[in-house]
Structure formats: C-alpha cells, structure tokens
Amino acid sequence: MSWWPRLLWIAAVVLVALTAGLTFARLLEMPVELGYDTSMYVRLNDALYPHLSYVSAAVEVLAMLATAALALVERGTKRFRPALSAAVLMAGALVLWLAVVRPANAVFATWAPQSLPPHWHQWRLRWEMGQVGSVVLLSAAFVLLLVALTGPGRLIRTSPEPSPRTR
Secondary structure, eight states, X not given: OOHHHHXXXXXXXXXXXXXXXXXXXXXXHHHHHTTOOHHHHHHHHHHHHHHHHHHHHHHHHHHHHHHHHHHHHTTTSTTHXXXXXXXXXXXXXXXXXXXXXXXXXHHHHTSOXXXXXXXXXXXXXXXXXXXXXXXXXXXXXXXXXXXXXHOHHHHHOOSOOOOGGGO
C-alpha cells in the first residue's frame, strides 16, 4: 500500500474516532443535563456548545470526506464494503443531525433564556435523542472502519490458521 491510502486510512480512523468521541461526550452529559432547571440548562448550553459545535462540525465533515474518499480508494478490494458502509453511516449521522438536532438548535436560538416556553423540555429531549442516534451511527461507522482495516475475514475466523512451520 502506498503512502496516500495509508494517510487516508489514518485520517479516516482518527477523524471518525474524534467525531464519535465528541458526540459520545454529549451522551455522557445527558443524564446530568436532563436534571438541570431551565436557567442552568440555558446558561451551560450558551457557554459550552457554541465553541464545541464549530469544532465538532469541522471534524465531522472532514471525517465524512475522508471515509468517502477511502471507500473510493478501496474499490475492488475486500475493504470496500465495510469502508463504504462506514461512509454511508457517516452520511446518515449528518442527515439525522440535519433532521433532528439542527431544527432544535434553530428553535433554541429564538428563545430568551429568562422566558423559555412551557414545552421547551420536548425540544431538549429531541436534541438529546438526536445525539443518541448520532452516537450509534458514528460508533458503528468507526467499528466498520476497523473491520475494513483489519480485514473482514479476521474477525470471524473460528480457528487459527496453521503457522507456516506446521504445514
């Protein structure tokens, strides 16, 4: 394998791992955040997520591009299907974000922190569940990249191959 595919593999695995990790961190925050009252929730989200969102968005887009490029590079090999599946899952995570999380973010942006509407909990739950779905898709994409990298057959082999010395 030449340097270009190797570099692409490294970039895809690292970027997908970072994307899944950033989203997983939001999942870990969820049990605590769901217990916050209105003012605490709004203050924390206003302080934490604007900066984190820019970084995670850039990393996620780069991860998706690297994974899609990797699938193209691996066409015709055993690594193609899991790499392509990982790229599809990455795209699915973006579609989920656009359909579920982004609309919630847009609604949140219109509210004044001191006067949230009574149904704000529903929007918060929608946002949180969008994060859960993203973690599932991104983690599965990461696993598929590892399967592609290590070779699909290696993970399902039931008995070790005989060593060259015993043949």
